[in-house]
Amino acid sequence: MNSLHEFLTMGGYGAYVWSAYGAAAVALLLNAVVPLRRLSRLRAALRRKQTP
Amino acid sequence: MRALAILLRRDLRLGFRRPGELATPLLFFVMATVLFPLGLSPRPDLLATVAPGVLWVAALLAGIVGQESLFKSDHEDGTLEQLLLGPAPLELVALTRVFSHWLMGGLPLVILSPLLGLMLDYPSAAFGTLLLSLLFGTLILSLLGAVGAALTVGLRQSGMLLPILVLPLAVPVLIFGAQSAAQAARGEDPTAALYLLGALLVLGVTLAPFAIAGALRISLES
Amino acid sequence: MKLELTAQGVTIWRGERCLVHGLSFSLGEGCILQLAGPNGAGKTSLMRVLAGIGRLDEGQVSWNGTPIRASADYRRELCYLGHSNALKSHLTSIENTNFYQSITEYSSQITSQQILERLGLASLADQPCGLLSMGQRRRTALGRLLIGHARLWLLDEPVSSLDAEGVSLVGNLLRAHVEQGGVAVLATHQPLPLDGLPVQRLELGTA
Amino acid sequence: MNTSNWTWFHRLGSPPTLYRLADRLAPWFGWAAALGLAAGMYGGLWLAPTDYQQGDAFRIIYIHVPSAYLSMLCYALTAGASAVGLVWRMKLAHAVAVAAAPLGASFTFLALVTGSLWGKPMWGTYWVWDARLTSELILLFLYLGFLALNRAYEDPRSGERAAAVLALVGVVNLPIIHYSVVWWNTLHQGPTVFVGGGSDISPRMLAPLLVMLAAFTCYFVACLAKRVQAEILERERNAAWVKEMLEYS
DSSP states (O other): OOOOHHHHHHHTTTHHHHHHEEEHHHHHHHHHHHHHHHHHEEEHHHHHHHOO | OOOHHHHHHHHHHHHHHHHHHHHHHHHHHHHHHHHHHHHSSOOOHHHHHHHHHHHHHHHHHHHHHHHHTTTTTHHHTHHHHHHSSSSHHHHHHHHHHHHHHHHHHHHHHEEEEEEEHHTTOGGGGGGHHHHHHHHHHHHHHHHHHHHHHHTTTTTTTHHHHHHHHHHHGGGHHHHHHHHHHHHHTTTTHHHHHHHHHHHHHHHHHHHHHHOOOOOOOOTTTT | OOOEEEEEEEEEEEEEEEEEEEEEEETOOOOOOOEEEEEESSHHHHHHHHHTOSSOSSEEEEEEETTTTTTSTTTTTTEEEEEEEETTTTSSSSHHHHHHHHHSSSSSSSSSHHHHHHTTTTTHHHTTTSSSSSHHHHHHGGGGGGGOOOSEEEESSTTTTOOHHHHHHHHHHHHHHHHEEEEEEEEEOOOOTTTOOOOOEEOSSSO | OSSGGHHHHHHHHHHHHHHHHHHHHHHHHHHHHHHHHHHHHHIIIISSBBTTTTBBBGGHHHHHHHHHHHHHHHHHHHHHHHHHHHHHHHHHHHHHHHHHHHHHHHHHHHHHHHHHHHHHHHHHHOOOOOHHHHHHHHHHHHHHEEEEEHHHHHSSSHHOOOOOOOHHHHHHHHHHHHHHHHHHHHHHHOOOOOOOOOSSSSSSHHHHHHHHHHHHHHHHHHHHHHHHHHHHHHHTTTTHHHHHHHHHO
């Protein structure tokens, strides 16, 4: 690759390549954020339950 | 061993006292097969090409639908618990139940299949392979369906869950079975597919009982 | 061989509730353990754990010293009567009893006909169980106690839907069993004529 | 079997140990994954030359191959953890299996999406009944079966054990399913050319793929660690060690 333009168009296959990477980004983010949020919510709930 | 023979006889006696219940997989098989020509087209040449696949998909679905009642009635009236506590090993009890249920549910499917084959212009010369492949196939499906039935026996709405669990596992049976029936219809030699189907049957008979017994224990444990 | 049913640190969770926590007891020959407690206290769950069907989350149950999961003869020496009568409604009482007779390994001296007579069901022997009343079905289920040499009886509400005569029948059966050195665990709300028998009480649902 | 080398195995069975181990491991693997992904994507999208046959569409393999590989790895882990849970009655093993399954399902789905997005430029259709894609689809159904069964039980402890049995039956069937689909595929279409991580691809294309594989694996370990921690907290809600731990941290 040498030019930004070529990078974006991906030799005409841009739509497919970037939607694939987009899907991957969504999947990876979701898989990371969901458990982290679940963990912090659990910890908060347990801590709240603890202090009478 | 005596206990298993007695269990088999009791199951058969129970089954034949309620013939209505036996008919459901058969009716399902017939109706499912009849739907395909209505959905596709009545032209004999088209039907002949899809006949093996249609017969096999319908038999597979009928086999799975019939499995739901495998342990249901015993679970509801408490006899399943007594079978768990009985002296006979649960794996063999499960195998006996699957066999008795197959005798009443699966075997009639096999016997009926040539009749439905005629409706779909399936060549009568290939009926032998069709019968043999469905014989193996319905046995394997009974074993796989029994694993699904054992896993869902304690659940309320297990009707929909059982096919979801079992159908992915039934893919190899469908592929080899439908393939052998199709090759026979084309006059080719179907033995390769039949051998593979037989291998699946042997694997099923040796491994499935352990999965069924384990699943039954888990279903009854809470 | 001295019979003994022991439980060490048995803990049972069902869903999010801890029904039994760290329960230990030992039940010797000729004794009865009576489980008491309100509905939902875990009597049935504990009974099923003792029978080897229910899942226990911690601890261990053993029969004559060997854990029941590994003990081969536990299932032979046990008779479990749960809430459900374990009878096929399309089979007659005699057929049901014969079925249970045939699958116990050693032939008991008493025939199915005699069992039904002892339970006062002789006249209904060839009636499909589906047509019997709840009490009559419960009596047919009690027939299982007389089959074989069950040394350990696990009875969950044995007298439910039984009339006064039935209750005393169960009392006598239990008395005979215990006097011959049998062991029994009993969960019941109605009082049973057990006076004079060594009964341990275990209160559940207070943990 | 002397007990010394098994102690790490049983120590893993104790919730606080596994929880703290997961807590320590997660950030390291998380950062390794982030760096790896950055490097791999830079290598794969910018440095790697265009493929003479497929043009730049081939760059999808840097996502497709790792997610397909992880979908298999996750199922193997789910089945393995389920076996440990059932055989040694180790409750935490079921926690790992239940944690890994949704992860595996999402990777399988990602592999299917990227596979079909790759199929469109190659064969003009989004779905090709190719052996690998079809097996991946059936694997997705196995995952969905596992998740559905696990949730169908009221009692979570029994639910995960029932799902464990299904995972074991599934893992025995997986190679058979794959073989039968390949056999069915070659019977009907003849061997299709499916370039994907084949040995003939040039080193400058292969290197980013290996980096992406490593990055995805690190990512998987980090996510799994977090999910296992959440499962452990869920189960040990009112255990003593949880109360202590929450007071300090």
